[in-house]
Each structure stands twice: as structure tokens, then as C-alpha cells.
Amino acid sequence: MTLLATLITTAQDDVVSAVAPHQVVLSGPGGAMQPPSPEVVTAISARLTSVAPPVKTGYLTTEKVHVTVKDAGIGAVLVVDTPEQASRLNNHPLTDAQIQILHHGGLLVWDDGPTQRPLLTHDLASDRVIATSPALPAIRTTFEPAWTAGVSGLLLSATAQRLNLTVTPAAVVFTDISEPQATAAEQAAIDNGLDPLQVGIYQPPEPIKVPPAYYTAVLGLAAIVLATTMAVARSQVITLRSYLGRLIAIGLSPRWARHVLLIQNGLVILVSTALAALIAVPPVVITAVKIRGFTLSIPWTWLLMTTAAFYLATITASILASRRLASDDRLTA
Secondary structure (H helix, E strand, C coil): HHHHHHHHHHHHHHHHHCCCCEEEEEEECCCCCCCHHHHHHHHHHHHHHCCCEEEEEECEECCEEEEEEHHHHHHHHECCCCCCHHHHHHHCCHHHHHHHHHHHHHCECCCCCCCCEEEEEEEECCEEEEECCCCCCEECCCHHHHHHEEEEEEEEHHHHHHHHCCEEEEEEECCCCCHHHHHHHHHHHHCCCCCCEEECCCCCCCCCCCHHHHHHHHHHHHHHHHHHHHHHHHHHHHHHHHHHHHHHCCCCCCCHHHHHHHHHHHHHHHHHHHHHHHHHHHHHHHHHHHHHCCCCCCCCCHHHHHHHHHHHHHHHHHHHHHHHHHHHHHHHH
């Protein structure tokens, strides 16, 4: 159950909305890396007159070259004009250290790694690195997921200009947008006969749909273990029936015999529970710690309900079998 819950939670965390909350992203048909048409920008700006001027983004990608951050994957490099614009895209203020890094010609990156990172210029035709920039100061930043997907870092346009790198205009982004304003922006494109797909608004990610077969398999295994537990508890009573019957025949109380059975079966299932946890939990925990992005999720409610069902089944089977012991074996011993 823990493994299934962890896999579901991890998969859900990996689902990222194309547009960040409280933002309206104007872009071309190809997505955020393409600029919107001037008509769309004019129409939406006229409708959103009460908000701050939009953030104009860009990427260090052209028709011939693609620039990446070394040791940060193959994602593009996002470009804005000021740290304040980066904060707006992030929906959260940057720290003073992050702002200083940007002002001093550095990078915001999303992963742990060297604090000095050069930019690699790749030829799109051959994917060969054709140029390497001087190492730039880099600082790890927790950034809005909608802007980190497919992106390896962020820098200022002034830094790109200093390095003689071409910035290709991309999406135009309105920030601090309420839900009614986002709906109005989308409607503005329709009212002006423009492509509404060029107006991106936040949509919550769809929940992960788990195939029913997964739940069926888990419940089936639990049912098998539950039935086995009851059978084992009953067989232990049957095995000890003759021995306990003789003790009852010489004067020991049937209540004492039932207590012996209950205590024995309770200890067995207690030890079994501890061993099961010892075997099952560490691998899942180690996997969650070692694998980046693996989110540990423990379904405590289901685990407690299942454990309680096992204990209840064991006690019930033991009580029923011990009643037969008290009524029959006392006479036959």
C-alpha cells in the first residue's frame, strides 16, 4: 500500500500546469517559447488595464543554435530584463543572494551542482557544442514549476548581451491575475476574433487516474493474507486442543486455556507485523531518499485499518476455536 501510494503521489507531483497560478501567458501556437501576435498583446492589454505591465520573456535559442547551462541538462535558458520580473514569474520574491547573483551576471539554476556554470552553445543541426562561455556564478533556486519545465536556468538580458548571445523573444506574461481577470483575458481574444489558444490561463492539473486493476491487486493480496491469518490462528488452536484439553481435565480453567491461545496468537501477529514493517518500509524509504523527485507517501489510515482487520480476524478465529475447545475437549481429554 505504501509503495502504491508513493507511486501515485510521485506521479501527481510530476504533473505540472502549463501556466503558473495567477498568471496569463500570451504565446504563439508553439507554446511559451514563441511570441504572441501583436494583435493578441494589444487586445489583452486593453482588457487588463488595472494590472502591472506584462513581463516580456525570451530564450537563448535561435533557428541555428540552442544554449544550455552546463551540468543542468538540455533545457533552454530563460531570459528576463530584471530580477523583479523573475520574482513575478516565480510568484514569490527572490532572496537577496539570488538578486545579487543576477545583478552580477550570474544564473538561477534549479538543481544542486557547481556554483560556477558556463553556458554551452549547441549547433541545432548536429547537437555539437560549438562555443562555451566563461563560467558564471550560479545559485540554486526553487522556482515556479511551470517555468522550470524544459528550462535549465534563468539570467538577465544584460548578461546575455554582455556574452554576445542572441535572445529570441518569447511569451508575454501578466502576473498577479485573479480568476475573473484570467477569464476576461481569454474572452478578450474571442471578442476580437483572435486565437484563444494564444492566451494561456492557469488550469489545475488533472488528478492521476489509477487503473482499477492496481487497487484490485492490493485488495486481493490483503484478502489472501487475511484469510491465511485466520486459517493459521484456527489451526494453532486445533493443534493445541489435545494438550490444553488434558490441562483442563486435571482442573485448569477453560478461561485460562482461552487466554493462552489469545496471547499466543496475538504475539504471533504482533511479531509478524513488526517483521513485515521491517522488510517493506526501509526499501521504500531508501528509494524516496535516493531518487530525486520521489515523494514518500504513507497511507496511514489504510494501513491502520488493514492492521486492525488482521488483529480482529486473529482474535475472532481464536475465540471461536477456543469455545469449541472448552465445550468438547474438556469431556474427551
